[in-house]
Amino acid sequence: MRIVVTGREGQVVRSLIERAAHHPSMELIALGRPELDLARPETIGDAIHAARPDLVVSAAAYTAVDQAEDEPELAQAINAIGAGTVAQAAAEMGAPIIHLSTDYVFSGEGEKPYVETDPTGPRSVYGRSKLDGELTVGAANSRHLILRTAWVYSPFGKNFVKTMLTLAENRDTVSVVSDQWGNPTSALDIADGILHVADRLRTDPAFDAFGIYHLAGTGNTNWSSFAREIFAASRQKGGPNAEVRDILTAEYPTKAARPLNSRLSTDRFFGVFNWRAPKWNVSLASVIDKLV
Numbered sequence: 001m002r003i004v005v006t007g008r009e010g011q012v013v014r015s016l017i018e019r020a021a022h023h024p025s026m027e028l029i030a031l032g033r034p035e036l037d038l039a040r041p042e043t044i045g046d047a048i049h050a051a052r053p054d055l056v057v058s059a060a061a062y063t064a065v066d067q068a069e070d071e072p073e074l075a076q077a078i079n080a081i082g083a084g085t086v087a088q089a090a091a092e093m094g095a096p097i098i099h100l101s102t103d104y105v106f107s108g109e110g111e112k113p114y115v116e117t118d119p120t121g122p123r124s125v126y127g128r129s130k131l132d133g134e135l136t137v138g139a140a141n142s143r144h145l146i147l148r149t150a151w152v153y154s155p156f157g158k159n160f161v162k163t164m165l166t167l168a169e170n171r172d173t174v175s176v177v178s179d180q181w182g183n184p185t186s187a188l189d190i191a192d193g194i195l196h197v198a199d200r201l202r203t204d205p206a207f208d209a210f211g212i213y214h215l216a217g218t219g220n221t222n223w224s225s226f227a228r229e230i231f232a233a234s235r236q237k238g239g240p241n242a243e244v245r246d247i248l249t250a251e252y253p254t255k256a257a258r259p260l261n262s263r264l265s266t267d268r269f270f271g272v273f274n275w276r277a278p279k280w281n282v283s284l285a286s287v288i289d290k291l292v
Helices: 011-020 041-051 072-092 125-140 160-168 187-203 223-236 267-273 280-291
Strands: 002-006 027-031 055-058 097-102 144-149 173-177 211-214 243-247
Touching: 002 011, 002 041, 011 027, 011 187, 027 041, 041 072, 055 072, 055 187, 072 097, 072 125, 097 125, 097 187, 125 144, 144 187, 160 173, 160 223, 160 280, 173 223, 187 267, 187 280, 211 267, 223 243, 223 280
Parallel strands: 002 027, 002 055, 055 097, 097 144, 144 211, 173 243
Antiparallel strands: none
C-alpha cells in the first residue's frame, strides 16, 4: 500500500516514517516544500498525482497557535484551503484521506471529554482554521477520516516535553499552568493508529465508516502534572529535572486563547478500529527513553 503523507519535518510525519519501516506492506512517501506547498495550492495536485497514492495522510499544517492571531490569512490558506486541495487531489486519484485535526476546534468549556458529535466552537484563529479544514476536507473527499488529537509530543521537533527538559537544564523550578486539562499524546502512537487504520482500509475494501474520530493518548491530566511526570521519568534516567510550581492560565497570558478542557473521548475510534493508544504516562516514558 502506497501512503503519501504531506510534510517532511512534522512530529507525526517523522513518527510515521519511523513506524512504517516495520510494516513491509506499507510504502510511505513524504511530500513537502517546494514540491508540495500548502500555501501554494497550485503545487498540490501535481505532486500528489505523481506519487500515485493508495491513501493520503494530510499531516502538514500551520501550527503556530499564537502567531496565527497575526497571520489569519496564512493560517486559513494552509489549514483550510490547502488541506481541502489535498483532499480533492486524493479524491481525483480514487484514494481516501486521513486528515489530522485538533482539540482547538472546541471551546474548551466543561470538564467531560469531548465526543465527535459535540458542538464545535473554536476560540482562536488557529482553531477556526482547523475547523474550516475539517469542512473543506469533508466536502472534497467523501472517503475521509478526520482524526482530532491533542497535546502532541515526540522525540522530534518542538513540543512541551522537549521544552520542559530544556528548561530543567538551567532552572530548579518551572512554573506550569494547572487549570488546563487534556490527553498528552505521543506522535508515535498517532503514527501507530494511522497505520492501523491504513491496514484496515487495505484489507477491507467495503469499509464505509468514514467521518470524524478522536485519536489521543489514553487518560488525561493537566499541564503541571504532565510536567511532573516528565521530570520524574527523566530523573529516573539521570536526565534533567526540576520542581514544578502550579500557576493559573490567567498568570500566563498568551495571544491566542487556550482551551481549559482539551479532553477527547476515543471510544468511537476504539469501537470501529479496535485500537486504543497506551496510557499517556506509559507512552511518555518511552519517549523520555529516546530523549534522555
